[in-house]
Amino acid sequence: MAFLTSAPFLALLTAHLLADFVFQTDWMVAHKRNPGVLALHGLAVFLLSVAALGGHAEIALLLALVHLGIDAIKVYSLPDTLLTYLADQAAHLLTLAVIAVALPDLVDTGLWAGHATEILPAAVLLSGGIAATLAGGPAVGLLMARYRADAQPDGLPNAGRTIGLLERGLIYLMVLIGEPTGIGFLIAAKSILRFDTVSRDRSISEYVIIGTLASFGWALLIAFAAKALAISLPPA
Structure with a gap:
């Protein structure tokens, strides 16, 4: 598992997370079955990989094509x-x-040669941070999808999503x-802020508890993994 702290893996991981969760908008996700939108996402993967x-560029292009292939299978053939x-993220x-295993010296022969140990902690x-907050949103949302119709609390549009992002961000920061x-x-x-809402309806109470535990669990897992990875990096 030494590749986890290698410069190529961490550089490409950063590019991947930026492409999938920062530069891929909600509109792009909703319209990803459109080949043009899918291609636009592939372009973002390519450019961010080149930068990372x-x-x-040839490796970044290969990676972008594989990335598009994985996304195409998910979008056109598999349920959401x-x-x-x-499975998509694991692929x-x-x-x-x-x-990273095949080309361990990839970053050392690029523009960042000699600066990898300085850049890797960042x-x-x-x-x-991206994995704990933005990547956690779809995971928790998909987990809760089966309960949403029966127990969705009333509130501001997208408020639950914003609350989830903030709580996972705070958990990530506290662990670090x-x-x-x-x-x-x-x-x-x-619990105090939600008490009035959840105390009146058992289904809402259970919905909030499941969502909160899932969100907190995701953030804790990513935060401790990131901290362990940072500690394992070679000294600058």
Whole structure:
């Protein structure tokens, strides 16, 4: 598993997460069955991979084509479920791992040659932040989809999504700064703020509990993984 701390893997992981969760808008996700929109996403993967590697356009192009192939299978052939989402991301990560193992010196021969040890900590923190917050949203949303029709609490449009992003971001930050006990206060605060709503309806109560535990669990898993990865990096 040494490839996890290698420069090619971390560089391409950052590019992947930026392409999938920062530069891919909700509109693009909703219209991804359109070949032009899918191609636009592939272009983003290519450009971000070139930037992350400091060149090597041919490798970035190959990666973008494989990425498009994986996305095409998911969009055109598979149902939109949590399992499909996780399998899709696992396939992308496997692609990055294969490239990192096959070409371990990829970053060292690009524009970032000699600067990898300085850049990698920032790449880990950025990747972890995106994975904990933005990547966690679809995962939790797909998990909760089966309950949404019967127990969706009334509220502002997209408020639940924003709350989820903020709580996962705070959890990620607390773990990184070594204050995981603060997560207990976050749980208590959310319980107090939601008490009036959930106390009146058992279905809503259970919906909120499941969603909260899923969101917190995702953020904790990513946060501790990112922290362990950062500690394992070679010294600058």
